Ligand code: IPE
Ligand code: IPE
C-alpha cells in the first residue's frame with residue numbers, strides 16, 4: 335500500500351472531527367470476482383482479508399466504534415454452497431483475527447441472531463467475544479445474521495415483556511428507552527455509513543442508528559477497499575455540514 339499517500343491523507347484529517355461510529359456495508363465481493371473471471375467465493379476470501387485490514391486501520395485512526403455488515407437476515411436466500419462457504423470463511427477469519435484483537439486492544443461484539451449459526455461459528459464467535467471483553471480500545475461490532483428490522487422488533491418485544499411483567503409502564507416507553515434496548519446501545523448512532531460497490535441503498539442495516547448518519551457511497555468493490563479509501567471517506571465526512579434538523 336502506498337505509504338506516502340496514506341501519510342498525505344492522514345495529515346489532512348481533523349482529529350477533532352473524527353466520526354465516533356463508522357458503519358460499513360461491505361458489498362461487491364461477487365462482482366469483484368466476476369470481473370476477474372474467478373468464482374464468487376474468491377471474492378469473499380479476498381473480502382475477509384480486507385476486514386482485518388480495515389479493523390486495524392480504524393483502530394489506528396482512533397475510531398471508537400466500527401460496525402461491519404458481514405451477513406444479513408436476507409443473505410440466507412443465496413445458494414446453499416455460497417452460504418456454507420461464508421460460514422466456513424467466518425470461522426477461519428475469526429480464529430485468525432483474535433491475535434489482532436489482542437494486539438490492538440479491540441473489543442469484539444456481535445449484532446444479530448447468532449444462535450442459528452453453525453456450532454463451529456458460534457464457538458469461535460463466543461471465544462473472541464469472551465477474550466476481548468475487557469479490551470479498552472475500539473469496539474468492533476460484527477453484524478452477522480443481522481437485520482435492522484429484526485433489531486427494532488427485538489427491542490419492542492423486550493419492552494412488551496417488561497410491560498406484561500408489570501416492570502414498566504406503557505407511558506415510560508420513549509425513543510431513549512427503545513434505543514437502550516437495541517443490541518449494543520453503547521455503540522451509539524452511526525456518524526458515517528460507507529457502502530462499497532456502487533449500490534446506493536441501506537439493505538436493512540442499522541435502521542435505527544442510521545437516522546442522522548452521513549452516507550458515503552463508493553464504486554470501489556469491497557475486496558479492493560483499503561485504508562486509503564477509508565481515509566477518503568472520513569475526509570469527505572469532515573467536509574459535510576451536519577444539521578440534525580436545525581439550521
Ligand atoms: C458482499 O458481497 C458480501 C455479502 C453480502 C456476504 P456480495 O456477495 O453481495 O457481492 P455482490 O453484490 O454480489 O457483488
Ligand atoms: C448487504 O449486501 C449485506 C451485506 C453486505 C452483508 P447485499 O449484497 O446482500 O445487499 P443487496 O441484496 O444488494 O441489497
Ligand code: MG
Pocket residue numbers: 361362363
Ligand atoms: Mg451484494
